[in-house]
Amino acid sequence: MFAVADDGGAICKDCCESERESIGTTTGRDGWCVTALATNWEDDSLFCSHCSNRIESAYAEDKVPTYVVNLLRFDQPAEKVETGLTLSKAKAMCNDPETSSETCTDPGMFAKWGPGPWFMAFTEE
Numbered sequence: 001m002f003a004v005a006d007d008g009g010a011i012c013k014d015c016c017e018s019e020r021e022s023i024g025t026t027t028g029r030d031g032w033c034v035t036a037l038a039t040n041w042e043d044d045s046l047f048c049s050h051c052s053n054r055i056e057s058a059y060a061e062d063k064v065p066t067y068v069v070n071l072l073r074f075d076q077p078a079e080k081v082e083t084g085l086t087l088s089k090a091k092a093m094c095n096d097p098e099t100s101s102e103t104c105t106d107p108g109m110f111a112k113w114g115p116g117p118w119f120m121a122f123t124e125e
Contacts, residue, residue: 002040002048002055006033009049010040019050052088066125069093073118081120090122 003011003023009031016023019032026032031049040046040057044064047054054064067090070078082093097103101116110116 001037002046003034004036004038005031005049006035007031007049010046010055011050012048012053012055014053015048015050047086047088052086054086067122068125069099069120069122071113071118071120073114083125085122094120094122 001013003016005011006028011019011023011032011034016034022030022032023034040055042057042059043055044057045054046057065087066083067085067087068083069081069085069090071081072078085093093099098106098109099120101110101113101118104110
């Protein structure tokens with residue numbers, strides 16, 4: 001089960017529990033106004049609008065793809081940075097300008113990964 005918010009977003013049962021005060025005291029238009037409860041029968045790509053976790057389906061296939069983000073450098077093997085990510089989290093991580101030596105401004109990233117060139121990319125696990 002999941003909640004449907006007035007903005008069309010899906011809210012997983014864990015977020016409904018942890019944000020019950022926000023849901024109970026909403027004044028509307030803040031993403032917490034629950035308009036219905038629903039069962040996810042077959043959508044294997046339904047994600048919570050709040051935490052981005054997958055909302056389990058009753059009948060969809062059991063295996064939902066997860067993704068790994070790798071650091072890629074010239075002439076070196078890929079180095080795993082993070083595993084078990086949803087597609088949206090992997091995309092968000094790799095779209096961050098700090099995950100490429102060409103656009104990074106964080107000295108800590110250069111200290112960790114070296115001067116470059118390097119970038120992060122994701123693949124399905």
